Amino acid sequence: MRHFLLTVALLAAPAIAKPDADTKAWLARTAELSSDAMEGRDAGSPGHARAITLVEGWFKAAKLKPAGENGSFRQTVPLHEVAVTAADMRVVSPDGVAAPLRFLHDVTPRPATDLPATLSGAMRFAGYCSAAEAGPELKGKIAVCFGSRRPGRATAAERLAAVTAVGAVALLTVDDVGFTVEPPRWPDAYARSVAHDGAPLPSGLPQFRVNGAALATLIxxxxxxxxAILTDATYHRDLESFDLPGRFEAKLTTVQRRFTxxxxxxxxxxxxKAKANEVLLLGAHIDGYGLGEPVNGDALYNGTLDDAGYVALISQLASRRRGKGFARPVLFAAWTAEEKGLLGARWxxxxxTVPKAQLVGVINLDQLRPLFPLKALTLHGLGQNTLADTAKSVAEGLKIEIRPDRESERNLIRRVDSWPFMEAGIPAVNFVFAYNPRSQQEAIYRDWYQRRYHRPQDDISTPMDLDAARDFNRxxxxxxxxxANGAARPVMRVGAPPSP
Known part of the structure; x- marks a missing residue:
């Protein structure tokens, strides 16, 4: 992609007073870690290996002690992948006319170990594909379902179970185009499923994600x-089921590989010494999407704010300490394979590499976008543990409002590396820059999500509010x-739910 100098990034940011030295240093690290030379840091790629070497150098210079495997800073995560590398898909009308469906743009197959090389079948639209809608008419056919993400309609698991139970041969799920808090975006970067080596990869009924814009071709x-169907679904109305005149045909190429x-x-x-067994962990994920389907001619997904900026931030904190410890030991973790399912943190x-029983708290950095002034933060973990109470107190002291998740339907809490620790009963927190509904800040965030999130455009050219970055870093x-210096160790609240 086009490479931007750090000075260009500074000029692209909103007008601010001269950035302080700490903010400049953070931005410089962020730019280096998300530069084109790192090739988007896809887990296991050469660019990812270069990023590991770079950050390992930062850890060494900061006088951290190795806490990985075999006396090193590194821990190896073995992985197994199945990928759809090519797909020729189309809808064939009764008179034999074929309408193509573009791989990764119109339809994306779910990679699976038993995905057939060819698939052909008649289609039936079955509304939301609840158990009531998925009738015997689907037997031997390809089910086309609207994938509502709102309460009151079939969930993804319920759709799959319903169409499988009646004998459908495949499932095409049309995106919920009316889910405005997180609208579906195309193209997909690639079609890959990754798991720990030895853990199961997806299998079973062939499944496909369908762009709402491609529904017209299907029907x-x-x-x-x-x-009309998309509008009715957006307004949560019941949908009529009907057979489709065309046949869905696909030729699919899948490849499996094992890597680390x-x-x-x-x-x-x-x-x-009294707190030597009370370890605080600071984490951010070093991996990104790497090289994928081009967007506006750019195929390199740099991942500047997801999550290079926050690996840069934890490493910069370590650098400022220069080996001078807090009362409690502090682990600094740059996780891998977060984008593939939180696999590094789970591993x-x-x-x-440190006794898990010694871990008393986790501060995770992800989902943070310094795009507008920092007035409020959504805090994942609020009400669950005393570490969240500490975060709230610190924020309020800096005149930052702390909020619960007001968009819990997006399920953000489960999409970051703090979640496995929460599941394990370890106090953990994660933060999101918050905004008010229908505000300019919301418009800025929605635009960033639509145009840059998990896209090549998440690069150092992103217009950042460096005052907001400074305020969050502080x-x-x-x-x-x-x-790390508090008298009482963080603890979970008795009876606290694991999620909002």
Whole structure:
């Protein structure tokens, strides 16, 4: 992609007073870690390996102690992948006319170990594909379902179970185009499923994700309007079921491979012997999407704010300490394979390089976008543990409002590396820059999500509010110091739910 100098990034940011030295240093690290030379840091790729070497150098220079495997900073995560590398898909009308469906743009197959090389079948639209809608008419046919993400309609698991139970041969799920808090976006970067080596990869009924814009092609000749169906679904109305005149045909190429990806664990020893077994963990994921389907001619997904900026931030905090510890020991973790299912953090919990029982809290950095002034933060973990109470107190001291998740239907809490620790009963927190409904800040965020999130455009050219970056970085440093030096160790609240 086009490479932007750091000075260009500074000029692209909103007008601010001259950035302080700490903010400049953070931005410089962010730019280096998300540069084209790192090729988007896809787990296990050469660019990812270069990023690991770069951050390992930062850890060493900061005088952290190796806390990975075999006396090193590194931990190896073995992975197994199945990918759809090519797909020729089409709808064939009764008179033999074929309408192509573009791979990754119109339809994306779910990679699976038993995905057939060819698939052909008649189609039936079955509304939301609840158990009531998925009738015997689907037997031997390809089910076309609207994938509503709102309460009151079939969930993804319920759709799959319903169409499988009646004997459908495949499932095409049309995106919920009316889910405005997180609208579906195309193209997909690629079609890959990754798991720990030895863990099961997806299998079973062939499944396909369908762009809402491609519904018209699927139902061509049915005398129904795709726009009307999408509108009715957006307004949560019941949908009529009907057979489709065309046949769905696909030729699919899948490839499996086994590979490894490394992650980094460094330790800043504590100074209070009484707290030597009370370890605080700071984490951010080093991996990104790497090279994928081009968007506007650009195929390199740099991942500047997802999550290079926050690996840069934890490493910069370590650098500022220069080996000077807090009362509690602090682990610094640069996780791998977060984008493939939180696999690096999950692997560490299964194979901890520090006794897991010593872990008293996790501060995770992800989903943070300094795009507008920092007035409020959504706090994942609020009400669950006392580490969240500490974060709230620190934020309020800096005049930052702390909020619960007001968009819980997006399920953001389960999509970041703090979640496996929450599941394990370890106090953990994660933050999101918050905004008010219908505000300019919301418009900025929605635009960023639509045009840059998980796209090549998440690069160092992103217009950032560097005052907001400075304010969050200051909050983070203060929170770490407060939590690591606090008299009482963080604990879970008795009876607290694991999610909002």
């Amino acid at each position: 061509a000749g049915s005398r129904r309007l795709a726009a 990806a490394e992650q980094l664990i460094g330790l800043l020893p504590g100074t209070d 560490w919990l299964q194979h901890p 909050f983070f440093s203060t929170l770490v110091e407060t939590a």
